[in-house]
Amino acid sequence: MQRKAKAHWTGSVKEGKGELTTQSEILNKTNYSFRTRFVGDEKGTNPEELLAAAHAGCFTMAVSYALTEKGITPTSLDTEAIVSMDGTGITGVHLAITGVVPGVSSEEFGSIAKGAEQNCLISKVLKIPVTSEAVLVVE
Structure with missing residues (x-):
């Protein structure tokens, strides 16, 4: 059995942004970024x-x-x-x-x-x- 997820990122670490998609697509191009990870003032995951x-x-x-x-x-x-x-x-x-x-x-x-x-x-x-x-x- 294998499970997969994909991450896409554009830009620098602090100003850039990314998207996460899981195999099941329950997460589908879900936003993640420096701000969602370390600041918490933007909607998205980490x-x-x-x-x-x-x-x-x-x-x-x-x-x-x-x-x-x-x-x-x-x-x-x-x-x-x-x-x-x-x-x-x-x-x-x-x-x-x-x-x-x-x-x-x-x-x-x-x-x-x-x-x-x-x-x-x-x-x-x-x-x-x-x-x-x-x-x-x-x-």
């Missing part, structure tokens, strides 16, 4: 935001997979991924998941999330610290 989205999606699916393997179906799982940066690059990712999962204790949910933190495919390829927290909502 590589770090896309990394956060990819990691949130991968981690959430890994938690769902682990629950399913135990015969448990989650009602809902919601994850926020926060990518931290400093002047030299990306320094870490924090994953915060909230779940409504009948039949699971808070401790078990936290343990499953810790396993997913280390074992989802995006976590495995990153060479930075990845942390997580889990909140189980009891209905």
Whole structure:
């Protein structure tokens, strides 16, 4: 299996602009630029935001997979991924998941999330610290 995305760029790094297109075309000529990446005053995306989205999606699916393997179906799982940066690059990712999962204790949910933190495919390829927290909502 392979997944593809394309980037197109014109101009200098600070004044130029680019477009990102994914294989599925869910992103189709989506704007990205220095301003969308470092200033945040222009509509568009950036590589770090896309990394956060990819990691949130991968981690959430890994938690769902682990629950399913135990015969448990989650009602809902919601994850926020926060990518931290400093002047030299990306320094870490924090994953915060909230779940409504009948039949699971808070401790078990936290343990499953810790396993997913280390074992989802995006976590495995990153060479930075990845942390997580889990909140189980009891209905």
